[in-house]
Every structure is written in structure tokens, then in C-alpha cells.
Amino acid sequence: MELSASNLHQHALPPGVSERKREVNELDFFADTRSLKELKQDIQKQTSSNIQPHHHVNTSLNLRTTNSGRKDKGIMNQQVADARAEMERINIENQRLKGMINQLNNSYHSLQIHLRTLIPQHRNQRIEGGPVARQFMDLGQSRMTFEEGEELSERMENTIVESMEKKSSRDQTFPVNSDRKLDRNIQRQKFSSSSSGDGDRAEEFLSVVRKARVSVRVRSDTTVISDGCHWRKYGQKMAKGNPCPRAYYRCTMGSGCPVRKQVQRCPEDISILVTTYEGNHNHPLPPAAMAMASTISTAASMLLSGSMPSSESDGLLPNQNFFAKSIHPCPPNLVTLSASAPFPTVTLDLTQIPNQRPLNRVHVPYNPASVPQMLGSHLQFLSLLSSQLGNAPTHMMHNQIPINSMADTVGSATAAITAGPNFSTALAAAITSIIGNVQQNNSGNSNSAATTNSRDNI
DNA sequence: CGCCTTTGACCTGCGC
DNA sequence: GCGCAGGTCAAAGGCG
Numbered sequence: 271m272e273l274s275a276s277n278l279h280q281h282a283l284p285p286g287v288s289e290r291k292r293e294v295n296e297l298d299f300f301a302d303t304r305s306l307k308e309l310k311q312d313i314q315k316q317t318s319s320n321i322q323p324h325h326h327v328n329t330s331l332n333l334r335t336t337n338s339g340r341k342d343k344g345i346m347n348q349q350v351a352d353a354r355a356e357m358e359r360i361n362i363e364n365q366r367l368k369g370m371i372n373q374l375n376n377s378y379h380s381l382q383i384h385l386r387t388l389i390p391q392h393r394n395q396r397i398e399g400g401p402v403a404r405q406f407m408d409l410g411q412s413r414m415t416f417e418e419g420e421e422l423s424e425r426m427e428n429t430i431v432e433s434m435e436k437k438s439s440r441d442q443t444f445p446v447n448s449d450r451k452l453d454r455n456i457q458r459q460k461f462s463s464s465s466s467g468d469g470d471r472a473e474e475f476l477s478v479v480r481k482a483r484v485s486v487r488v489r490s491d492t493t494v495i496s497d498g499c500h501w502r503k504y505g506q507k508m509a510k511g512n513p514c515p516r517a518y519y520r521c522t523m524g525s526g527c528p529v530r531k532q533v534q535r536c537p538e539d540i541s542i543l544v545t546t547y548e549g550n551h552n553h554p555l556p557p558a559a560m561a562m563a564s565t566i567s568t569a570a571s572m573l574l575s576g577s578m579p580s581s582e583s584d585g586l587l588p589n590q591n592f593f594a595k596s597i598h599p600c601p602p603n604l605v606t607l608s609a610s611a612p613f614p615t616v617t618l619d620l621t622q623i624p625n626q627r628p629l630n631r632v633h634v635p636y637n638p639a640s641v642p643q644m645l646g647s648h649l650q651f652l653s654l655l656s657s658q659l660g661n662a663p664t665h666m667m668h669n670q671i672p673i674n675s676m677a678d679t680v681g682s683a684t685a686a687i688t689a690g691p692n693f694s695t696a697l698a699a700a701i702t703s704i705i706g707n708v709q710q711n712n713s714g715n716s717n718s719a720a721t722t723n724s725r726d727n728i
Numbered sequence: 729c730g731c732c733t734t735t736g737a738c739c740t741g742c743g744c
Numbered sequence: 745g746c747g748c749a750g751g752t753c754a755a756a757g758g759c760g
Contacts, residue, residue, distance in 0.1 A: 505752060507752095
């Protein structure tokens with residue numbers, strides 16, 4: 271991959287640098303490939319050309335031109351001095367930008383090296399009936415060069431967003447059951463094939479991302495939590511071991527949208543509402559709903575980043591151990607990863623939040639209607655996480671992130687997660703910050719009531 | 729009338 | 745192969 275100035279601008283430069291580059295562009299600094307020497311010569315030519323007419327005038331009017339000549343000479347000297355000062359300034363700016371590019375180059379190469387070290391680790395991890403996420407990590411057991419890995423990682427980032435479109439087109443081709451069969455077949459192929467190509471691996475990644483689930487536990491009297499989407503109930507079942515029925519909803523915001531959710535009350539505490547989301551939307555989403563959808567993608571990415579040392583004696587993923595056992599000061603089990611289910615699931619347990627008093631934050635009563643906003647903060651969460659790890663550009667701290675950079679954000683955060691030894695600490699800090707932000711938002715936005723469906727019978 | 733819920737039937741995977 | 749459980753379908757009916 272070539273590292274050009276434009277690449278740096280698009281992929282690596284923090285906003286400050288972007289601003290600086292715009293400044294430089296106004297001077298045509300990068301666009302003009304001439305050297306400083308040539309630039310200097312140009313300026314000198316310009317100043318001398320300005321001088322010529324005055325010389326010509328001087329020769330015709332002696333007395334008057336003596337004073338005028340002195341004035342002109344003064345102006346000329348001033349212009350030369352200005353030009354020199356400008357050149358000095360440009361020179362300093364040039365040195366500064368050179369240093370910046372070198373720094374970015376170094377960061378880029380260190381990331382390359384880090385990626386080189388990660389790919390063989392993933393390749394060497396064995397499956398042996400392990401969880402889906404681990405199995406996917408093993409997909410690289412066929413030989414994958416660094417370039418392939420780099421290309422794949424790029425495609426992974428892109429496919430998180432593109433998967434919505436692919437999924438949509440597939441849904442139009444296959445009825446639901448066929449679609450599920452296809453997904454299952456993909457799963458089987460994924461586990462049985464050890465010599466798949468990049469295309470297959472991307473498809474396998476898509477499959478996991480599509481099927482990764484996010485489960486949200488909220489204490490709520492309402493039958494559903496408001497998440498910004500329109501849902502149609504298509505079924506209800508009594509689940510074994512739970513006196514409360516499980517309701518099945520399908521997203522109706524887009525035709526053929528594959529996203530489904532299950533809503534069920536917790537058998538141990540019926541005041542807890544458990545909502546499980548699955549799939550990617552194939553249509554534009556309102557911000558709150560977009561946050562939810564991207565949370566699912568993020569969840570998959572988090573799972574796929576599970577390259578921690580294995581300690582599965584208790585049946586937990588290594589990452590799950592981090593989440594479930596090591597996070598402080600977050601409530602235990604606030605976030606858990608489960609691979610015991612057919613598909614990887616991230617569970618956000620928000621039921622303990624009302625009792626939480628994040629450090630240095632004003633406590634505001636918890637409002638279940640703010641769950642979407644909380645999930646909507648997941649990008650902020652990733653940003654915070656990345657920044658806590660010190661491995662991600664600070665420009666991710668912006669709240670408003672364009673949708674087409676979402677995948678980049680996810681990818682960067684995933685990289686940060688994978689790379690960071692202080693993962694749990696960073697995660698704890700990030701979650702604490704998010705909770706604090708949401709609660710602060712609640713104080714100024716307490717009217718964002720959840721839309722309830724009175725006809726729901728859960 | 730369109731959209732939604734309800735609910736029994738059906739399909740599929742999995743364990744025995 | 746059988747039974748169970750989870751998930752989905754689709755007809756019927758309700759609501760605004």
C-alpha cells in the first residue's frame with residue numbers, strides 16, 4: 271500500500287492535521303512539486319519585475335525621481351523582506367509538516383508490524399469445538415500473506431456496512447427459511463473448510479457479523495424498549511423455563527429488512543426486559559436505530575477480536591473473562607460475551623445502572639427510554655476505548671461520525687482492543703464515561719419518552 | 729383499508 | 745427415528 275499525502279489525509283490524519291493540510295493546499299504546497307529553491311526564484315522574479323517600471327521612470331525625471339526612487343527602493347526592500355519572511359514561514363511550516371508525515375509514517379509502519387504479528391497468532395489458534403468467534407479467528411489457517419491480511423481487514427471494515435446491501439439482495443432471492451439454511455450452510459462450510467480464499471473468508475466474516483446478536487437487559491415496565499425502529503410482531507412462544515412468553519419482532523422500516531428482535535422478560539425478575547437484536551438493517555436508519563444496528567456490528571467485531579490467551583476451562587471466552595471478571599469499577603457482568611449460543615452474543619446488562627454512581631458525576635434517575643441513546647453512544651464508547659488504550663487517533667472523539675467511517679471506527683477500535691493489554695481498564699473507563707454521559711443527557715432530555723405499544727401482551 | 733397482533737400449525741435442529 | 749424446543753408462517757381478527 272502506497273502512502274501518499276492524500277491517503278494520509280483520508281485515513282490517518284487527525285482533524286488538526288486536516289486543517290493544516292487545507293491551509294497548505296491554499297498555498298499549493300503539496301500540489302506544487304517545485305522545490306523551495308524554485309519557489310524562491312519565482313518570488314525574486316516577481317519582485318524584480320515589479321521593480322523594472324520604476325527604474326524606467328527614474329531615468330526620465332531626475333530631481334523628482336530621486337525622492338521617488340528612494341521611496342520605490344524602500345517599497346522594494348519592504349517587499350523583499352516580506353517575501354523573505356513569507357519564505358521563512360513556509361520553510362518552517364514545511365519542516366513541521368515533514369516531521370508530521372514522518373511521524374505518521376512511523377505509526378503506519380508500526381501498525382503494519384503489529385498486524386504482521388497478529389495474523390500468525392490468529393492463524394495458529396486452534397478450534398476444537400470452540401466458540402464461533404474463535405473459529406473465525408482460525409480462518410487464516412490457510413496461508414495468508416500480510417498483503418492478503420491487510421486487504422481482508424480492509425474488506426472486513428467495508429463489509430460491515432456493505433453487508434446490509436448484500437443481505438438485502440439475498441433476502442429478495444431466498445425466502446426466509448432458505449436464507450437461514452444458507453446461513454447455516456455457510457457456517458458449516460466455515461468450520462469444515464481450511465483452504466478458503468479471501469472471498470470465502472469475507473463471506474464467513476459477513477455471516478458471523480450478520481448473526482452476531484446484542485442482548486440488552488433493562489429494567490422496564492413497558493413491553494418494549496424504544497430503539498428508533500418500527501417493529502412488527504410476527505410470533506410469540508412460551509419458552510421452556512420461563513412463565514413469560516417470548517415475542518418475536520421483525521423490522522418494518524424497510525422492505526425485506528432482515529433484522530429481528532426477541533423480547534422476553536427475565537424469569538428470575540420479571541421487571542427485567544431482555545431484548546435481543548439480530549441482523550443488519552438494509553435501509554437508512556434514524557440515529558437511535560442506527561446506533562443499535564451498528565452496535566451489533568461492533569459486537570461481532572469485538573467478538574472477532576478475541577485473541578486473548580485462552581483460558582476456557584470455565585467455558586467462557588477469554589474476552590468474556592475480561593468482561594465478566596476483571597472490569598472495575600463497572601458493575602460485574604455489565605457487558606458479557608457469550609459463545610455458547612448458536613451465534614455469538616453480547617449482553618449489555620443495564621439493570622444495575624440505577625444503583626451506579628459513576629465517579630464525579632451527578633446522578634440522574636435512570637430512564638429506560640434512553641437505552642437507544644446509550645447504545646447510540648457505542649461509537650463514542652469505541653472512541654473512548656481507543657483513546658484509553660492510547661492507540662487510536664483522537665479524531666474519533668467526535669460525536670458526529672459519518673456513516674461511512676463507522677466501519678473504520680469499528681476496525682480501529684477492534685485493533686485497539688486486540689492490541690491493548692489494559693483492555694479491561696480501558697473498557698471500564700469507557701463504559702463509565704458513557705453511562706455518565708447518558709445520565710447527563712437525561713437531565714436535559716427527560717421528555718424523550720419511550721413509545722409503547724399498548725397492544726403488546728407481554 | 730392498511731397495518732398490526734394473535735395464535736395454531738408447521739419447519740428445523742438437536743439430543744437421546 | 746422420535747420427541748422436544750426454538751423459530752417462523754399465515755390466516756383471522758382488531759384497531760385507528
